[in-house]
Amino acid sequence: MIDSLIDKDWVEALWLILDFALAVLLLGLAAAAVGTRDLRRGIALFIAFGLLVALVWARLRAPDLALAEAAIGAGVSGALLLAALRDVPPSGLPSVGARGLPLWLLNLGSVTLAVLLGWALLLALAGSDGIRLADLALANLEHSGVSNPVTAVLLNYRAYDTFLELGVVLAAVLGVLALGPARRSVRPAGPVLNSLIRLLLPLLIVTGGYLLWIGATAPGGAFQAGAMLAAAAVLLRLGGDATAGLPGAVGQRWLLALGIAVFAAVGLGVSTGGGAFLAYPHDWAGVLILLIEAAAMLMIACALALAYLGGRPAGWTIGDREGG
Amino acid sequence: MLPEYIVFGLTGIGLFVIGLRAALVQAAALARILAINVAGTGIFLVFVTLAYRGHDAAPDPVPHALVLTGIVVAVSATALALALVRRLPATPGEDGDD
Structure with missing residues (x-):
């Protein structure tokens, strides 16, 4: 194992750098994909975003999801959106401010929601007793036929x-x-x-x-x-x-x-x-x-x-x- | 002490909020459908983070199966939404850009 050759702290640090790089890239690509005025560009970025999400699934030990995301999330969804682009006249794609709501209120609401959800997630994880369905699912695997x-x-x-x-x-x-x-x-x-x-x-x-x-x-x-x-x-x-x-x-x-x-x-x-x-x-x-x-x-x-x-x-x- | 992979869960929440905000702000229906897909991916990311149990432990397969189902349902809903958008200009009584 490579872990035994390299100092364990270094391995941990490398994982941490990789995780943060993936997180920053995900958020950046998502913001770019939904924020662009050029819809064709937005869809291209969305497909790249989907492929990056597939990498994240692989990182989180979910290879089934990585395959599905690359094929469906990025592949088929991207193809559907690109095909739908032909239905829309090129001039008809304005990006306007929120209808009815002032933008600052919307931004404030978004930040508040993000903080509340993040707090809820941290609380849920901190208070978790660690009991999952996983043990039950893995214990019965031999009876499942697969x-x-x-x-x-x-x-x-x-x-x-x-x-x-x-x-x-x-x-x-x-x-x-x-x-x-x-x-x-x-x-x-x-x-x-x-x-x-x-x-x-x-x-x-x-x-x-x-x-x-x-x-x-x-x-x-x-x-x-x-x-x-x-x-x-x-x-x-x-x-x-x-x-x-x-x-x-x-x-x-x-x-x-x-x-x-x-x-x-x-x-x-x-x-x-x-x-x-x-x-x-x-x-x-x-x-x-x-x-x-x-x-x-x-x-x-x-x-x-x-x-x-x-x-x-x-x-x-x-x-x-x-x-x- | 929280595990460091919680960064993915928080990223998932970030994606959800980015997508939700864009879905409210954008006027073009296609851009809003794209934004909803980004928001959905954020929710999937929270689920998969909760399923993760470290480098050495097998992850929880139950959230994985739920997210796999979710990916397929999301693409189906996207297809239906795009078909509706395509019919929108032909609808009588609408000028197509509202």
């Missing part, structure tokens, strides 16, 4: 939360679909981007499959894998594919329903033996979790791709009206 504790929490101990979360994703994407047709396709990309897409696409799909499989034992899982597939769809769309590689409207409906349908079917299936909803039998837990995650990955990928398109792709019909 060995990655975050996957165990997501799809076993608190599977009900994740089930309802997929419901939230579905509701949001239904809202997007209901609000109007998709954006018009961008003009076809040049040969350089096209050959890059040809190289990246198989890599993204293989990475998605890998993240799904490895999620049982190491950082990864359905969300990160779904974001990889969604990234592939975004690339295809940038390459000029109007439907971003998605199947037809009927196929999209099935994909969107799949995550919740498989989750519910497994949950009800295991409860027929007298158990509770989503209480997997011990021997089957690993297989059932992989099954649910595979369906959730496809659903999330489809939902994020549709979100990037910004509405109903060609072929959707609502009532009598054609979608595209």
Whole structure:
């Protein structure tokens, strides 16, 4: 270990410097991203901010979150915001003072809120008895069917939360679909981007499959894998594919329903033996979790791709009206 | 004695307040959506700091799972908000910039 070679105080000091540098960079990038008048610049800074947040998750020993943040928080959110920038006329982006409120009052309120919240956090930590759910979660890991504790929490101990979360994703994407047709396709990309897409696409799909499989034992899982597939769809769309590689409207409906349908079917299936909803039998837990995650990955990928398109792709019909 | 990694928790609070203030001050809907995302990240940072238990101890996986759920919900909400913004100019009775 390198710790034994270097004086322990030095290691501690280096960690402290790193932590403070990360904190200052985070606050600076956030302030720059929300404070700029040029929205395109703000979005670029927001993507950089997301990547820095992924580094912070890695620093705080949360590799699952680092993967998700890099792929979803910085990647997909950034792509969504950049795509939405095309909907806004370039002149229509004024940054004005708070409507109705004087700015000094708002600043005073912000500082007061920050101090109050900081104080509350310090009090909460100082008064904490150190008892966490962590010990319970880690102690029961061998019964969960997976060995990655975050996957165990997501799809076993608190599977009900994740089930309802997929419901939230579905509701949001239904809202997007209901609000109007998709954006018009961008003009076809040049040969350089096209050959890059040809190289990246198989890599993204293989990475998605890998993240799904490895999620049982190491950082990864359905969300990160779904974001990889969604990234592939975004690339295809940038390459000029109007439907971003998605199947037809009927196929999209099935994909969107799949995550919740498989989750519910497994949950009800295991409860027929007298158990509770989503209480997997011990021997089957690993297989059932992989099954649910595979369906959730496809659903999330489809939902994020549709979100990037910004509405109903060609072929959707609502009532009598054609979608595209 | 508080652990030194509390700096991340305080940074999280800072991010939340920066995002909240910008969401109130900015006029452009897109800028406000971006600001809400920054504020949300601040809340996630507080959670993950509370999950951290030092270099040598395994962190608490429960807040990690909650934040992972939060990241996915945040991007879904962002997508819906952006779709609403896109429809805003087409709404009758609105002049689009208020």
